[in-house]
Amino acid sequence: MPSTPERPRRVTVDRDGPLLVEGPVDVVDEDGTVHTSCRFRTAICTCRRSRIYPWCDTSHRRRTKREAP
Numbered sequence: 001m002p003s004t005p006e007r008p009r010r011v012t013v014d015r016d017g018p019l020l021v022e023g024p025v026d027v028v029d030e031d032g033t034v035h036t037s038c039r040f041r042t043a044i045c046t047c048r049r050s051r052i053y054p055w056c057d058t059s060h061r062r063r064t065k066r067e068a069p
Contacts, residue, residue: 018043018056027054 012020024038035054043056050057 017060018045020044029054 009025010022014020021042021044023040023042024036025042027035027037027044029035037055045053045056045060047060049059049062051059
């Protein structure tokens with residue numbers, strides 16, 4: 001559902017995963033390149049491991065967690 005003044009765009013933060021943004025959405029990266037997604041919900045990579053960055057490809061799931069000493 002598109003954002004409107006009555007209904008702002010929703011961003012869902014997952015500590016161990018991507019940002020989920022209600023679309024459509026334009027993402028501007030460091031060099032100014034604009035990436036567009038027309039999906040109703042878009043996963044934006046926050047770990048920078050994705051091969052299709054800025055979109056999430058679930059590469060964060062392969063990260064191993066350290067065990068406490």
